[in-house]
């Protein structure tokens with residue numbers, strides 16, 4: 001039995017009421033909630049050893065440096081990277097993607113091609129458009145199918161010797177569908193192209209193994225994995241991180257500086273200019289410890305149960321359409337015929353149920369289905385079937401009020 005009651009007690013926010021109703025938090029795909037151990041780690045840092053890292057001789061600085069570098073090693077082990085220095089701290093997924101994009105804008109030339117999937121978050125489309133504008137490279141798209149899967153037949157055709165880079169999310173944030181990234185990576189490598197996988201939406205549910213995937217870059221945000229906002233990772237294979245130029249200039253990232261020439265520090269510091277988000281990096285490590293203690297296989301099994309239950313109950317409501325029917329994480333993206341998703345979201349909030357409505361930063365997907373957006377209910381391992389029952393009743397009520 002999955003110990004959901006004990007787990008819920010770890011999350012103080014779950015005791016909140018909203019509009020006089022118990023909070024039902026189903027917006028986990030936007031950000032997850034924070035367990036007490038992570039909150040405690042943040043308080044502990046500022047209470048006991050707040051100091052700048054890597055350059056102080058004094059005790060506090062040493063303690064902070066040790067904890068920060070310990071966190072990097074925890075994260076390395078979690079993702080099974082070969083070396084800790086292949087694991088860069090960033091401000092999150094968006095920052096990580098921009099770092100890689102900026103690096104590639106000096107490696108690409110006119111006529112090179114970049115492939116992105118049609119299921120991308122805006123943060124994974126816009127940086128590549130900018131790179132293409134700057135370099136004359138061409139952006140190609142793997143289209144999607146009605147069931148939310150990627151058209152791998154088209155991928156096989158557009159992948160050529162000109163392809164330098166392929167970008168795809170591991171799990172779509174709008175639909176929750178799991179993409180065949182191992183196949184995508186394997187095929188790209190046959191043409192010598194690098195692959196960046198956006199793992200922001202996968203990491204709350206799946207423990208990725210970057211060596212097994214043989215991926216070149218893998219990125220994620222802490223705040224979707226029970227950690228704090230404003231911190232995330234960029235995994236890069238050593239050979240690629242050596243090849244990419246530095247992203248930002250500043251302290252921490254240099255070896256020697258004169259006005260004639262600056263030499264850069266080794267990995268990971270070459271990409272970590274300035275004082276990093278020390279506290280939240282440490283807290284990210286604590287969040288991963290917390291989730292690993294529960295176990296990602298246990299989390300996935302429990303969430304799949306919630307997904308099956310929620311899907312079945314929702315489908316019983318007339319007029320409901322659910323998007324994405326291939327293998328998924330615990331996300332239900334749906335519409336009700338004749339009702340705007342936003343209006344449903346507002347009524348659900350009045351009833352204490354937090355969901356996301358709109359295009360979920362993935363307008364091309366909404367354009368494909370010819371809808372303005374969806375209502376997205378996304379579950380975490382601290383949610384329950386009782387909460388799904390409350391949600392279903394709230395959807396029925398919203399439908400009655402709005403139709």
Ligand SMILES: *Cc1c(COP(=O)(O)O)cnc(C)c1O
Nearest residue numbers: 092093094121169173200201221
């Ligand atoms: C949330 C999300 C992002 C953006 O993450 P930030 O933490 O806002 O930078 C990118 N891609 C996917 C798939 C996401 O779910």
